[in-house]
Amino acid sequence: MTEGAVPYADLNWHRAHELAYQSVQPLVAETVPVDRAIGRVLAEDVEAIAPVPQFDSAVMEGWAVAGSGPWTVLEVAAVPEQSPEDAALHRMRWVRDLALQDGQAVRVRAGALVPAGTAGVLVLDRGRVDDDGHLDRAPHAQQDEPRAGDHVRRAGEEAETGETVLTAGTALTPAHLAWAASCGLDMVACLRRPRVTLVVTGAGLQSHGVPEPGTVRDVFGPQLGAYVAALGGTVIGTHHVGLDDRKLLAQLGTDAQDEHQIREATGDVVITTGGTGTHSRREVRGALAAAGAEVLVDGVAVQPGHPLLLARLADGRMLVALPGHPLAAMTGMLTLVAPLLAGLAGASVPRPGHVRLGADVPAGVRTRLIPYTLDDGVAVPTRWRAAGMLRGFAEADGVLICPREGGETGEVMEELTLPW
Numbered sequence: 001m002t003e004g005a006v007p008y009a010d011l012n013w014h015r016a017h018e019l020a021y022q023s024v025q026p027l028v029a030e031t032v033p034v035d036r037a038i039g040r041v042l043a044e045d046v047e048a049i050a051p052v053p054q055f056d057s058a059v060m061e062g063w064a065v066a067g068s069g070p071w072t073v074l075e076v077a078a079v080p081e082q083s084p085e086d087a088a089l090h091r092m093r094w095v096r097d098l099a100l101q102d103g104q105a106v107r108v109r110a111g112a113l114v115p116a117g118t119a120g121v122l123v124l125d126r127g128r129v130d131d132d133g134h135l136d137r138a139p140h141a142q143q144d145e146p147r148a149g150d151h152v153r154r155a156g157e158e159a160e161t162g163e164t165v166l167t168a169g170t171a172l173t174p175a176h177l178a179w180a181a182s183c184g185l186d187m188v189a190c191l192r193r194p195r196v197t198l199v200v201t202g203a204g205l206q207s208h209g210v211p212e213p214g215t216v217r218d219v220f221g222p223q224l225g226a227y228v229a230a231l232g233g234t235v236i237g238t239h240h241v242g243l244d245d246r247k248l249l250a251q252l253g254t255d256a257q258d259e260h261q262i263r264e265a266t267g268d269v270v271i272t273t274g275g276t277g278t279h280s281r282r283e284v285r286g287a288l289a290a291a292g293a294e295v296l297v298d299g300v301a302v303q304p305g306h307p308l309l310l311a312r313l314a315d316g317r318m319l320v321a322l323p324g325h326p327l328a329a330m331t332g333m334l335t336l337v338a339p340l341l342a343g344l345a346g347a348s349v350p351r352p353g354h355v356r357l358g359a360d361v362p363a364g365v366r367t368r369l370i371p372y373t374l375d376d377g378v379a380v381p382t383r384w385r386a387a388g389m390l391r392g393f394a395e396a397d398g399v400l401i402c403p404r405e406g407g408e409t410g411e412v413m414e415e416l417t418l419p420w
């Protein structure tokens, strides 16, 4: 390789995707409140700090009973002028400290604590209480109701203290977080969400309305933040630098003195848009060279999104340069940003899925990323697939990774799932 040459120019799509993932290490962990950990990746195994559930409880409303019956129904002495909440708490504590003896029963609601000594729960409509507070089975009940353990949820039946209840590397879903709350957890150790700075280059970008001929409506500044969030990152700043190379360069350098300051000020990743074509202006490549960045990938053999760059800045931040053409940038996010953010977040590499083609795709000059819609379970490639078009991507169910030789109806092809 000649001096200064980029190790991976015109890289095969799969290798570029993998290289982006492998180019980074997971970020350090931080402990976060359970209710703010959605979508985060667990940094370490979580062990149950108490049995789950924490106490024996009734599954059905009725009476917790001891012995074969009939039973005397015990009730707590009422405290005058107690609020309903205080009365409920007072009764719960009384039940907690109670030890049922043979022939005794206590009225319980579904989910409520049952006292020590409970053999089972006699369901409400299977029992009768007479005026003297004696409980017996209803005429239609079986004579052995309730059998030992009937309608009682035992402490520790889901997890014992010290048991691993969530494993490191899990991307936390609402179901995981409900489970963590059920285990009594308040905080969990998660890998930090990658922080991203967006740098939008280009002239004549309009922030609102229908653009005048010769100008374009900016589709990256306002929208890429949500795309980054869907991929597990957080955009901490968006900078419009126009065509000013010095402003672009300023975003790639830093005055910060140490790693912590750099991360706080500028994040972990810089994503630029536009200025990646190999045309006369130096733009992104020039700025990367001036900033002393190490370019890892310069061009991916894919259409759209050929002039994509992956670089490591001098301070260790990673940079992805997306082309200006909108679809090229949107698919470039799947090619390089998705695996990069997954690598930083400690998540597994996003693997392509597979889908059956519902139409022929002719051969092309290189691999193509083609948005498709699902029709009756088969993939119909969009006709709005050129680099400047967004219509096909907007209505897509996924993106085909179509090899150079194309594909025929009925054939199974690799695809990328969209993060929304």
Ligand SMILES: Nc1nc2c(c(=O)[nH]1)N[C@H]1C(S)=C(S)[C@@H](COP(=O)(O)OP(=O)(O)OC[C@H]3O[C@@H](n4cnc5c(N)ncnc54)[C@H](O)[C@@H]3O)O[C@H]1N2
Pocket (backbone or CB within 6 Å): 200, 201, 202, 205, 216, 217, 218, 219, 220, 221, 273, 274, 275, 276, 277, 278, 279, 304, 305, 306, 307, 322, 323, 324, 325, 326, 328, 387
């Ligand atoms: N002489 C060459 N021309 C081009 C080459 C090349 O190698 N040599 N590569 C082509 C390919 S492939 C692509 S893709 C584009 C990449 O272009 P750039 O990344 O340099 O993009 P710009 O020139 O900055 O912008 C192109 C075009 O994209 C639209 N754009 C840009 N930013 C936005 C935005 N924020 N919102 C909406 N649309 C945007 C705009 O129409 C720009 O004119 O280069 C080819 N040309």
Ligand code: MOO
Pocket (backbone or CB within 6 Å): 302, 303, 304, 305, 306, 307, 323, 325, 328, 387
């Ligand atoms: O390769 Mo560019 O990204 O389509 O025109």
